[in-house]
Amino acid sequence: MGTPPALAYDAARMTAATDTHRFPPRTEHLLDRATDFCSRENMKLTSLRRQVLGLMLESARPMGAYDLLEQLRTLHEGAAPPTVYRALDFLLELGLIHKIERLSAFVPCLHTLEHDHGLHAHEEGEECLHSGQFLICRECSQVTELEDAGILAAIVAASRKAGFRMTHSTIEIEGVCARCAGAAHARA
Amino acid sequence: MGTPPALAYDAARMTAATDTHRFPPRTEHLLDRATDFCSRENMKLTSLRRQVLGLMLESARPMGAYDLLEQLRTLHEGAAPPTVYRALDFLLELGLIHKIERLSAFVPCLHTLEHDHGLHAHEEGEECLHSGQFLICRECSQVTELEDAGILAAIVAASRKAGFRMTHSTIEIEGVCARCAGAAHARA
DNA sequence: CATTTGACGATACAATATAACATATCATCG
DNA sequence: CGATGATATGTTATATTGTATCGTCAAATG
Ligand SMILES: [Zn+2]
Ligand SMILES: [Zn+2]
Ligand SMILES: [Zn+2]
Ligand SMILES: [Zn+2]
16 A cells, blocks of 8 residues: 555545535545545446445444435535435445345445455455445444454355355344444343 | 025135136145145135245245236235235245345245155254355256255354354355356356 | 546436225134 | 224335446547
């Protein structure tokens, strides 16, 4: 992550930055990383997409598309459902966010942002988007993304045994997180 | 209740009883098992629920709630969305069917029907509904339910390591099934 | 510059799921 | 039996989630 050379991209980013909502520094930093990630993939994190990802990073919890729409409207007048869904599709395809199917909601993938790549090889030679594993707390609604090699290995092995060629896996684990379990214990 | 010139009320009951759609023998047999299963749980597989489960057993593929509604209407005039969703909720709670989240669709659980129980202990001492693992073929849309001990063990281990107390897991694996992969290979 | 491509605006709609309240059925007991 | 409470179903309306489609614009391509 050395300092990127000053290129035409910088100009775009400046303009985008001035007329765009500013998130807290930590979020803006992650958004900058996302911008870099996108340009390495020859894609563009437009101002709209950046705002959507920013809203998700600011949220402690998974956000539904219409939650996002409501928030986005305060920043971007005239946003409509397709506005949000297009941004979500883009972010999903790059692996910058994940969808939690059981919640019909979305979370940013910190793994991709922090490791600067969202690819994962779960068969030799085949690269594909990583699909994390999600711990969903039914008390506090927080979601934690894991990337557990043991789970992945077990799933790959079971698929293989069934002659199934896996391309994506959805692993969502519901229960009570450590913090909430601790709180319940303290109350009791 | 026994007066020969049947009152409208009696007639309705008779029609309801005799009028119930008959599925092919194999399906009726599974439905009978489901009836037994329910009564052991002190629940009742009513005619409506039985029809819904029957439709699912007859289908080679996962069925959406509105697919079911459409079919059900040919057997049961006046069925509405809540009719189907209530039956689905009942069947889900007993573990007789599963929801495939990625498809917003439902499949019968042959495991529960064949083993006459849908319970599974994934922590010592704790019994809960089993949550299978599903192989979803993107070519033929068929879904295969696994119950792989290795996957379950890996998930339990990872949850535990995170201090998370799991109560349910959703495992959906997308890809190409053995048959479709074979067909593709043959074509190439 | 002409063309193509991708992103976005805007409207309408489809698909999935639930809320709320009325009625019916069934079991149980006085 | 007849009242009573619990469960199941009927019925209407609505909430929530997700797409299709078409038009406009602007940057990229050549
Ligand atoms: Zn991730
Ligand atoms: Zn929690
Ligand atoms: Zn099952
Ligand atoms: Zn297939």
